[in-house]
Amino acid sequence: MALTAKTLDETEYFYGHKACAGCGGSLAVRIALKVLGENAIAVLPAGCMSAVGFNFPQLCFGNNAIISTFAGTASMLTGVQAGLKAQGITDFHAVGFAGDGGTADIGLQALSGAIDRNDDILYICYDNEAYMNTGIQKSSLTPFGAKTTTTPAGKNIHGNLRQKKNMFEIAAAHDIPYAATASVGYLNDFIRKVEKAKSIKGTKYIHILAPCPTGWGVKTDETVEIAKEVVDCGLWYLAEYENGSFTLNHEPKEFSDVSEYLRKQSRFRHLTDEDIEIIKQSRDKKWEYIHKNFK
Amino acid sequence: MARQFLSGNEAFAYGVRLARPQVISAYPITPQTIVVEKLSEFVEDGSLKSEFIHVESEHSALSCAMGASSVGARAFTATSSQGLLYMAECLPYAAGGRFPIVMMNANRSTALPWNIYGDQRDSLSQLDSGWIQAYAENAQEALDLALMSFYIAEHKQVSTPFMANLDGFVLTHTYEVVDVPTAEQADEFLPTFETENKMSLTKPKNLGFSAGPDTNTFFKYKEHTGLLNVKKAVTEAESRFESIFGRHYSGLTENYRTDDADYILITLGSISGLVREIVDKLREQGEKAGLLRIRYMRPFPNEEIAKAVKNAKAVGVLEKDISFGNEGTVYTNVNSALQKASISIPTSDYIGGLGGRNISPGEIENIFEELKQEKSAVKFLGIEVR
Amino acid sequence: MKPYLREKIPSGFDEIPDTTSYEAGYLVTKNAGWRNVRPVIDTEKCVGCLNCYLYCPDGVISRKDGKVQIDYDFCKGCGICKRICCVGAIRMEAEK
Numbered sequence: 001m002a003l004t005a006k007t008l009d010e011t012e013y014f015y016g017h018k019a020c021a022g023c024g025g026s027l028a029v030r031i032a033l034k035v036l037g038e039n040a041i042a043v044l045p046a047g048c049m050s051a052v053g054f055n056f057p058q059l060c061f062g063n064n065a066i067i068s069t070f071a072g073t074a075s076m077l078t079g080v081q082a083g084l085k086a087q088g089i090t091d092f093h094a095v096g097f098a099g100d101g102g103t104a105d106i107g108l109q110a111l112s113g114a115i116d117r118n119d120d121i122l123y124i125c126y127d128n129e130a131y132m133n134t135g136i137q138k139s140s141l142t143p144f145g146a147k148t149t150t151t152p153a154g155k156n157i158h159g160n161l162r163q164k165k166n167m168f169e170i171a172a173a174h175d176i177p178y179a180a181t182a183s184v185g186y187l188n189d190f191i192r193k194v195e196k197a198k199s200i201k202g203t204k205y206i207h208i209l210a211p212c213p214t215g216w217g218v219k220t221d222e223t224v225e226i227a228k229e230v231v232d233c234g235l236w237y238l239a240e241y242e243n244g245s246f247t248l249n250h251e252p253k254e255f256s257d258v259s260e261y262l263r264k265q266s267r268f269r270h271l272t273d274e275d276i277e278i279i280k281q282s283r284d285k286k287w288e289y290i291h292k293n294f295k
Numbered sequence: 296m297a298r299q300f301l302s303g304n305e306a307f308a309y310g311v312r313l314a315r316p317q318v319i320s321a322y323p324i325t326p327q328t329i330v331v332e333k334l335s336e337f338v339e340d341g342s343l344k345s346e347f348i349h350v351e352s353e354h355s356a357l358s359c360a361m362g363a364s365s366v367g368a369r370a371f372t373a374t375s376s377q378g379l380l381y382m383a384e385c386l387p388y389a390a391g392g393r394f395p396i397v398m399m400n401a402n403r404s405t406a407l408p409w410n411i412y413g414d415q416r417d418s419l420s421q422l423d424s425g426w427i428q429a430y431a432e433n434a435q436e437a438l439d440l441a442l443m444s445f446y447i448a449e450h451k452q453v454s455t456p457f458m459a460n461l462d463g464f465v466l467t468h469t470y471e472v473v474d475v476p477t478a479e480q481a482d483e484f485l486p487t488f489e490t491e492n493k494m495s496l497t498k499p500k501n502l503g504f505s506a507g508p509d510t511n512t513f514f515k516y517k518e519h520t521g522l523l524n525v526k527k528a529v530t531e532a533e534s535r536f537e538s539i540f541g542r543h544y545s546g547l548t549e550n551y552r553t554d555d556a557d558y559i560l561i562t563l564g565s566i567s568g569l570v571r572e573i574v575d576k577l578r579e580q581g582e583k584a585g586l587l588r589i590r591y592m593r594p595f596p597n598e599e600i601a602k603a604v605k606n607a608k609a610v611g612v613l614e615k616d617i618s619f620g621n622e623g624t625v626y627t628n629v630n631s632a633l634q635k636a637s638i639s640i641p642t643s644d645y646i647g648g649l650g651g652r653n654i655s656p657g658e659i660e661n662i663f664e665e666l667k668q669e670k671s672a673v674k675f676l677g678i679e680v681r
Numbered sequence: 682m683k684p685y686l687r688e689k690i691p692s693g694f695d696e697i698p699d700t701t702s703y704e705a706g707y708l709v710t711k712n713a714g715w716r717n718v719r720p721v722i723d724t725e726k727c728v729g730c731l732n733c734y735l736y737c738p739d740g741v742i743s744r745k746d747g748k749v750q751i752d753y754d755f756c757k758g759c760g761i762c763k764r765i766c767c768v769g770a771i772r773m774e775a776e777k
Contacts, residue, residue: 493702499705501707504701510692
């Protein structure tokens with residue numbers, strides 16, 4: 001039986017934190033911990049979630065939690081589970097919560113190493129599509145066209161020029177036991193995936209899109225809706241990788257309007273029709289690939 | 296106790312096995328690699344029960360060790376030179392986190408230019424990191440240090456990570472007859488690792504938090520105190536060690552014929568063996584020479600050094616490093632010790648052995664000869680300043 | 682356990698721990714001051730679907746007697762709950 005809001009652990013493990021109002025990242029961390037329960041041992045690198053949750057003496061994790069170096073989330077997780085295993089302790093869930101920068105850029109090496117060793121850890125990337133904690137700088141998961149402080153949008157260059165790196169497929173390419181994508185706009189799907197990961201031994205990777213109202217330029221109450229819309233317009237897909245194959249969890253019957261999704265956010269408001277056409281085409285190309293390769 | 300013919304690296308690995316670390320993170324780098332290779336053999340043959348993690352970089356090696364330590368497991372790793380610098384971010388992290396990890400460092404030159412041979416620039420460049428730093432002279436001391444380092448690091452009033460240094464190639468790869476204690480003796484010496492500084496399912500904690508301007512200094516002062524407490528932990532460890540294994544060690548420094556010495560050469564690591572021979576030779580010739588071997592660079596033995604040299608006419612420091620734009624780091628530290636004790640005798644710095652350059656008996660005799668001039672100077676061995 | 686407000690705020694030298702580790706879930710400040718508006722639940726209209734509870738980023742909405750209640754000590758007034766409620770049982774009121 002899949003977990004629902006009614007059957008979810010009522011305890012709040014991540015509470016009293018100083019994240020921005022409406023923070024998508026904090027919603028992802030909060031829900032994951034409610035699924036994993038009090039024996040979750042969390043590792044968080046430098047980034048938004050650690051910055052808002054660990055300001056001595058305001059310590060916002062009711063479960064065990066530790067901050068790792070920026071690049072060291074996965075390697076510290078490896079050490080945590082090895083240290084407990086060596087002491088004969090087994091009833092715990094080692095979970096990492098790292099941002100897109102801490103995962104796809106500086107943390108990529110350690111993550112790859114952990115997956116390669118198949119360490120028994122769950123790694124969750126909360127993707128707000130930029131280095132938000134330091135004030136909105138481009139990461140390798142910043143989407144095409146997004147304005148950030150290091151990819152300003154002006155007359156000559158219209159924001160970020162590179163496409164979003166596909167971390168889900170990179171994890172899958174390691175032949176990881178389990179990988180999945182998710183969105184804070186579809187929490188029941190995310191809950192199901194965390195629950196599934198909880199029961200699998202070996203390395204698990206879940207990549208959850210977690211909008212940042214501050215960095216995306218939307219209002220604080222729009223987080224969940226925009227996280228739904230990014231899936232509904234096809235720019236993000238909900239899928240899983242397990243046992244060597246990809247499964248698509250949700251296909252919108254018809255994509256909602258991409259330009260509507262983009263123009264709602266001030267980080268995209270400068271985009272021209274040509275830019276949006278590029279985005280639509282790359283979305284279509286991706287979905288062609290999905291139709292060919294995902295079940 | 297069995298006597299075996301071991302290299303410095305092997306001896307250290309035997310010592311680590313006796314200490315029963317629960318997690319070992321391993322990454323190869325010359326000239327340390329043999330340590331982790333040996334440990335992997337011990338894990339394979341069942342004589343060492345450890346989680347042996349093949350990390351993918353040195354940064355991950357120390358990060359992994361910290362993760363293990365943060366849940367109360369005894370953790371070990373090893374590195375050298377470029378690897379030490381790659382994990383440099385994690386050094387103050389582990390020290391500030393008060394994780395009593397033991398790390399063996401094979402002293403090796405740092406690039407550029409590339410050089411795999413032994414000098415002490417790697418560890419000496421990291422003196423400020425908050426780690427305990429000890430320097431072994433020979434393979435026996437290396438094995439003993441491997442065991443003692445865990446005791447000292449885990450001491451309740453210390454709780455600080457420990458970097459055990461062995462000179463690259465000169466000590467790591469040369470062979471000696473070494474007494475290898477039994478597991479029973481080792482277990483008697485080293486208790487199991489107990490700490491409150493950990494995440495546990497029965498007592499959840501939040502670790503590795505941030506501390507702002509109001510409280511940061513307090514944390515740093517407590518860290519500093521932990522390092523200063525190493526002195527008494529070393530005394531305790533060595534006395535306990537002697538009662539079980541019968542071998543005596545002399546604390547943060549070792550004095551060799553310094554009591555009535557006119558000219559004292561201060562040095563660290565394996566070169567001390569050669570200096571000791573030269574001191575004996577000079578003494579036979581009627582010269583009052585002495586050797587002061589620094590065993591621990593952190594905490595720095597200010598008092599021990601001041602006490603040993605206060606009646607000398609001149610002091611020299613022989614070290615295998617240079618702090619560019621100034622002088623050798625050991626020299627800087629020694630001068631400070633003398634200054635604090637109001638000892639004003641001429642001190643000279645002799646920088647040698649960089650990139651594995653050999654230091655000859657003749658060069659050491661020359662140093663003692665130059666000390667007689669009782670002038671302060673900073674000199675590079677083998678380079679005549681034009 | 683859920684983090685909760687404590688009376689003691691460790692600040693002096695002797696109150697600071699010796700290591701960078703401390704009791705989990707130790708809170709000393711509220712987030713109430715962040716709000717300009719506060720959500721108010723009409724329990725008559727509320728059908729107990731728990732969507733607001735699920736989607737609150739701060740976890741300040743908790744279950745009570747088949748419906749929900751809000752911890753105003755830690756609500757930041759983001760308004761997601763109001764948007765997600767499909768029966769219009771939540772309105773945002775100006776903070777006094």
